[in-house]
Amino acid sequence: MCTKTTHIDRTAHEPRDNSLYTLLISGIIPITPTIRLFHLSPPPCPSPVPQQPIHFLPGQWVDLYYPPFPPHQKPGGFTITSPPSSLPNYIELAIQSAPSNPPAAYLWKEPPESLLNTPVRVRIGGSFTYPPPPSTAYKKVIFVAGGVGINPIMGMLSHIASLPALEKSKKEVVVLYGMKDSDGVIQAGTTAQALFLDRIAGLFAGEDGLRGGVELFLTGSGSKGGEAGGTGDQVIQAHGVKLPFTKRRIVLGDLEEAIGAGKDEAAVYICGVPSMTDELVEGLTSPTPKGLGMDKRRVLCEKWW
Numbered sequence: 319m320c321t322k323t324t325h326i327d328r329t330a331h332e333p334r335d336n337s338l339y340t341l342l343i344s345g346i347i348p349i350t351p352t353i354r355l356f357h358l359s360p361p362p363c364p365s366p367v368p369q370q371p372i373h374f375l376p377g378q379w380v381d382l383y384y385p386p387f388p389p390h391q392k393p394g395g396f397t398i399t400s401p402p403s404s405l406p407n408y409i410e411l412a413i414q415s416a417p418s419n420p421p422a423a424y425l426w427k428e429p430p431e432s433l434l435n436t437p438v439r440v441r442i443g444g445s446f447t448y449p450p451p452p453s454t455a456y457k458k459v460i461f462v463a464g465g466v467g468i469n470p471i472m473g474m475l476s477h478i479a480s481l482p483a484l485e486k487s488k489k490e491v492v493v494l495y496g497m498k499d500s501d502g503v504i505q506a507g508t509t510a511q512a513l514f515l516d517r518i519a520g521l522f523a524g525e526d527g528l529r530g531g532v533e534l535f536l537t538g539s540g541s542k543g544g545e546a547g548g549t550g551d552q553v554i555q556a557h558g559v560k561l562p563f564t565k566r567r568i569v570l571g572d573l574e575e576a577i578g579a580g581k582d583e584a585a586v587y588i589c590g591v592p593s594m595t596d597e598l599v600e601g602l603t604s605p606t607p608k609g610l611g612m613d614k615r616r617v618l619c620e621k622w623w
């Protein structure tokens with residue numbers, strides 16, 4: 319019996335569109351040795367495959383089918399990292415190398431240029447989306463990401479940054495981003511290979527930037543595991559934005575500090591590995607004094623593996 323779980327099995331309970339769109343791979347950007355960015359664009363007009371314009375919400379993912387599109391192919395599941403305003407030009411995906419995952423392996427073919435202008439088919443899905451449900455009025459949004467869990471949050475942050483200045487200024491945005499820094503290059507100030515870190519810092523830069531800040535949690539180089547403790551006494555800079563960092567995992571106390579006194583005016587988005595998401599969601603939503611007693615509708619979560 320086959321016990322392997324694919325994206326389709328894992329997300330069977332999630333909403334997905336009926337429409338399947340054909341897009342062309344229009345750009346491939348290697349950003350780290352294990353992550354490639356892909357731009358997927360609607361075919362030029364007149365399209366050989368007539369289709370409706372594609373729509374999605376910030377944070378959604380795609381079921382991705384790849385050539386030669388055999389019947390019964392199992393799609394890969396990859397998150398859209400660009401905001402809806404990137405359409406009609408493209409949607410962006412950030413794909414981690416995963417040789418045992420057939421769709422990821424296809425997108426990691428060598429040389430990458432051989433994939434340019436070739437088609438893929440995508441179906442939009444997912445309920446981990448921004449903004450939060452209409453019943454939850456909020457003034458502050460806290461985004462919590464572990465590693466590649468930053469992908470849906472990147473799409474949401476870019477979307478908020480693209481809103482009109484007045485609307486944008488009404489929300490405070492805090493990003494708690496945990497990532498590996500095994501060789502210590504990020505804490506030494508080299509951020510180029512930290513997934514989306516420079517792009518996120520850029521969204522907070524300048525007078526028109528997002529209101530709030532980014533805190534980094536770096537593990538793997540003299541870090542202290544999961545114990546709580548003061549945050550952010552050390553700082554690196556990107557785009558002129560100060561990024562305080564702490565050498566340990568994100569713990570519940572960090573979210574409590576970020577939320578402050580306004581837990582009924584905050585929304586929290588968490589994406590990462592299940593060990594991280596489960597622990598933090600449990601802590602946020604358990605009744606006090608064990609947890610923070612937050613309304614479950616204010617805590618949105620997606621786990622990938």
Ligand SMILES: Cc1cc2nc3c(=O)[nH]c(=O)nc-3n(C[C@H](O)[C@H](O)[C@H](O)COP(=O)(O)OP(=O)(O)OC[C@H]3O[C@@H](n4cnc5c(N)ncnc54)[C@H](O)[C@@H]3O)c2cc1C
Pocket residue numbers: 322323324325328329379392393394395396397398411412413414415416418419420421422466469620621622623
């Ligand atoms: C909601 C969601 C969003 C995600 N977003 C991203 C993202 O933006 N970027 C990213 O890089 N990853 C993303 N992932 C993870 C991605 O879908 C894969 O899980 C990842 O590439 C790891 O693949 P894996 O084969 O190591 O493990 P698993 O996905 O756990 O697969 C285990 C095994 O099942 C088999 N299998 C899995 N999928 C297939 C398939 N389609 N066809 C045939 N056999 C299969 C393979 O033998 C595989 O080794 C997301 C996952 C989820 C659930």
